[in-house]
Amino acid sequence: MLIFIGSGICNEEDISLRGLNELKNADKVYLDSYTSKTYINLKNLEKVIGKKVELAYRKDLEENWEKIVQEAKEKNVALLVPGDSFIATTHVALRIEAEKSGVKTKVVPGISVYTSVIGRLGLQIYKFGASVTVPVHYTSEKPYDVIRMNKKNGLHTLIFLEHDVEKGEFVDVKSAIKKLFEIEERRSEKVIDPRDIVIGIARLGHVSEKIEACEARKMKEKEFGEPPHIIVYPGSLHFMEREALKLFANLKT
């Protein structure tokens, strides 16, 4: 059997009791070190679960996935995935291939950055439209288009900023906002207003977490430090959401 276990947003303390039991019972444990950066302390984790943890990189999960599927035919293999499993297409593809090869799969959910960031800010989940990712070296105007679509309906946009762990590159809040202004200047569709309130989030849930809400024209100068970064681009804010941002995201207006 192949067991996908979500490991949550920070370190090994985000793993659920159910996930921990599965790791203890597994014959082999892989840690996905490709789709997100992991902050798990391997030594601690190995001690708690009483076995070695093997790191799985892009080549292991996307090219040589047959090896993992083959192992799962004979023993219980656990794949520990940062965040919630299956938010990345990589895991969905691996699970499909496993099932098609006759390997049973099991899903142990984890804490996702998706709902954690919404809850942390006190925003309303019903007010979020489609989310979007800004990849490293991006040239597409998709993030602008998604914000336009959501704003037209008064909806908020959750913008994930890529952190390419293997290359050590990442998109920061500042440069993503600057890029949106550049597209606005070219297309002039009145999507990005310098006075829009936007929220920058860095290292959600970590001790060094930094969260700030301010106008877009100010956000493009702000430094958020180490990755990962996220942006929330609100549509229309409910008064309770605005109050929450004042208390939990240092909004000054």
Place this chain on the structure above:
Amino acid sequence: MLIFIGSGICNEEDISLRGLNELKNADKVYLDSYTSKTYINLKNLEKVIGKKVELAYRKDLEENWEKIVQEAKEKNVALLVPGDSFIATTHVALRIEAEKSGVKTKVVPGISVYTSVIGRLGLQIYKFGASVTVPVHYTSEKPYDVIRMNKKNGLHTLIFLEHDVEKGEFVDVKSAIKKLFEIEERRSEKVIDPRDIVIGIARLGHVSEKIEACEARKMKEKEFGEPPHIIVYPGSLHFMEREALKLFANLKT
């Protein structure tokens, strides 16, 4: 201090190690028994954390919230919340009131049904637009409007079906779909097509979990048993999503 701890989608095994430590260290622990039904085994949990757990109902969280805030001025009070904290407005309001009274708050995220259901089905999170809740005894056409908006953009809709724990009433998959057909008949805006693929989910993550994808015209006859129920109403399905639904949601077409 007032500490909000997400308890996850099923029972006490979904609590994270971080959440468990906070519960062990807290002076007083409440379990939210209002915003969702909890499947936590109280006896087990009390044994693990070494203290009594007090149930908090609607009146405790929405009317007499001052009592909890007052307690949190003098000691560490933990509120264990089904799912992820703050998905319900009740918790956001309580947190705002606590901070305004000078009580520090802390958030320990939990596993949310929101991302768990998307991952479980193998669908792509970027393809989800706004979500919506169908309340018990609903007359509003909001769910229809949200599906219309999302479908126009090719996006999926996550439809939460209310389970009123205190009154013991809930909305099931079948009746929610029937209601959508009634609105379609009246408004004729070609939003709900009898041949649309929809997905019914009951008791996500539980041993008795039931998941099925089929055409809407068939779904309105299906029984899903005990609550909670959820519907996913897809917009346009990517071929990999369709394949995932065949494998993980028993889609026949």
